[in-house]
Amino acid sequence: MSHTVGIRRTQKLKTRQALLDAALQLLEHQSLSSLGLREVTRAVGVAPTAFYRHFEDTAALGVALVEEALGSLHGMIGEILAATGDSEVRLDRSVDLIIRHVREQPAHFRFIAREQHGGVGPVREAIAAQLLSFAEEVAAALAEDPDSRGWSDEDLLMLGGLYVDHMVLTASAMLEAGPAGEHRVAEVARRRLRLVTLGRLHWLDDTNPADMPGIPCTSDDD
Secondary structure (H helix, E strand, O other), X not given: OOHXXXXXXXXXXXXXXXXHHHHHHHOOOOOHHHOOHHHHXXXXXXXXXXXOOOOOOHHHHHHHHHHHHHOOHHHHHHHHHHHOOOHHXXXXXXXXXXXXXXXXXXXXXXXXXXXXXXXXXXHHHHHHHHHHHHHHHHHHHHOOOHHHOOOOHHHHHHHHHHHHHHHHHHHXXXXXXXXXXXXXXXXXXXXXXXHHHHHHHOOOOOOOHHHOOOOOOOOOOO
């Protein structure tokens, strides 16, 4: 690669990142469906035609923001799941991970929270795909636990999805609570995760009402 080509490539990457950063800032006050590319290019100080050198449209820019917001979490979640077999430690570390990321990237998480059910189809699909990928990664890690012996792949994926949904809810609660409510949100998140974990331990138990304490058994003759 020549020196000139290298400079051009570096400048192109800088402009692309500037467009992403400007869009994210503008999206603090509006939805992606109402964002115009001219707003973004005006904020960066480039011509509107320059936008199309980096993104096909604002939906493609939104998809790139999804990848920027959630892509880096994959490796971190993988490290947490693989680091220890102690479920309590993993639960605490997963909550700490979400808290840290929301604290460091609040604009990214506000964007995800707003656009997860927003009006731009490709962005909704990108978020759903990322969350499904997280659920699959969690399910694969859970499958290695002795407590998962006898579980079906479908049920493990369902459990992985519960953990991921909880992460999303925790992030949303953190954004609403702000720094003052961070401790309370974290404690509630940990308690909810422990409740899911306790339920997991009894998922394969015999659920015949006659065998469950406190639940009366009725017969067809009653």
